[in-house]
Amino acid sequence: MRPASLGHGVGLRREHFERVLSAPTRIDWFEVISENFMADGGRPVDVLDQVRARYPIVLHGVSLSIGSTDPLNKPYLDRLAALARRTEPAWVSDHLCWAGVGGHYAHDLLPLPYTEEALRHVVGRVDQVQEHLGRPIALENVSSYVTFRQSSMPEWEFLAEIARRSGCGILLDVNNIYVSSRNHGFDPRAYVEGIPKDCVWQFHLAGHADKGKYLLDTHDHPVPDPVWELYALAVERFGAVSALVEWDDRLPDFERLEQESLRARQIEAGILHPATAGASHPKAAAGEAAP
């Protein structure tokens, strides 16, 4: 079942710890990188406890490696389960990718071939993870730079089928859809329209870098207009879904990040409650500065 929307959040990054703890924010919720808080003590753990006392949080991992052909890492799952028990997140998410093989980790989000074999493999592992954690998880589409010749279905069909067969949620990264659409030449709207309406638990919004021959998912820029436009399309299709702005490098001050989140809120309101929200559809608000 799709969880109720948490509203509009941002990724909690250490550069903003002091600001977030020292004064109220206009942020509804925070997403934290699970691996950064799987510690025995120290400041990250202390900060997480304080943030959790004030806001809903979502645990977002980068090393589950759900698509790897290595066995699932049980000690990692144990730590994730313990972190989830301690923090009671609204949900736990990770990426539809593999992070390593042969016992090694790339610390990257590596793409899968979209085949029936990979589908069965991932679904089986999602079942194991959900059983281990005692809760459903959400999986996020990643930005990709390669297309496997063996792929037999488009990415959105692969993602939707995993959600359908395993019961997991979808964390729909709108920026990743846009980046991949440019890198592979597909219509990003077809991706959004190919995802079942009731499976999407969360959106991600972020910026990327134009490297000339391709777009790189860098999270070091404001959310660009094409991604806002795709977000608006997603809101039209999926309704009120928890939306989160990610910004990891060249971080601005917290207030600038907050503005990005408020812009997402305004766009959602403009679509779902146009009578009260004013003109805030990104197309209607072309050229308008973020609120």
Next chain:
Amino acid sequence: MSGPSTLSRTESLFWDLITAPEGVRPGLDALVRDGRAAQGALEEMIAGDDRLPAAERLDIYANMYFFRLLDCLREDYPRLATAVGEDRFHNLCTDYLLTHPSGHPSLRYLGRRLPEFLAGHVVGRESGCLVDLARLEWTRADLFDAADARALTREDLARLSQEAAGDLPLRPVPAFRLLRLDHDAPRLWRELRDREAAGPETPGEGGAATGTETAEATWGAGAANAARLGEETDGARCASGHVHDDRPAPPLPRQRRRKTAVRVWRREFTVYHRAVEDEEAALLELLTEGTTLGQVAQRLSAGRSQAKATEALGRVLQAWIDAGLLAVEPR
């Protein structure tokens, strides 16, 4: 069923190519030479186009792989990176990652074997003090998120009767280590920090005094995993291969061997280190094994008058309590 699955073969080839030190295409050539892949294996796996051929597409992952891990190691070993210079650090990390690719889901552990690796590496053999510097830096990074514990305070001690005080168990907080080094790494650490603060034009050899000094970490030690895994890369470099530059590399630091004991600990959220004299080092060793206040007092009484022993005990206890180094509860 026999043999690896298609998915398994795909992931293995993908992995071998993105972690090849010289980049994807030379990596494939090496696999072909070894009989582990066919010449057309890359194009059979990845669909390229005129804009971005298959090898260039995979090189995006190869660059992200190496530079992300390089950034992580630089974050855990900032002084080592300064000491050896950018290119040497790049090449050291290349060699390290080939021998010790990450085997843990968290980047936090990536650099844990660098000190021992450096000891056998040409850079470490040329400049032994760098190995001890690396040991110090890793210990600092390692303690950053060690378990918390309430530290013993003067008030805790004041509440004890004199009889009970002798039996007081003394143990260090979990975020404590005693290092036994062959060089004065704290001095080198301090000199490098000063060099960083002064900017790149300042000559490397500082005139810092020898002896002990508490050194403070800035918040931020410890590599963080990130959701975004794309990295800005330096286009002048090839994947994770060695770099060679016409500019002369900075001279490696030289230090005579000098046995140095260093206590490293975290108080609240800041990691400190301090070189200690032999007597304190011996007491700290006693502490890590588990001791009592009475036993520490007994150790200090050897060769001292009672008045001097009492004074020494007071000095040691005060220093440890002020540093937040003693735990209230045994671990």
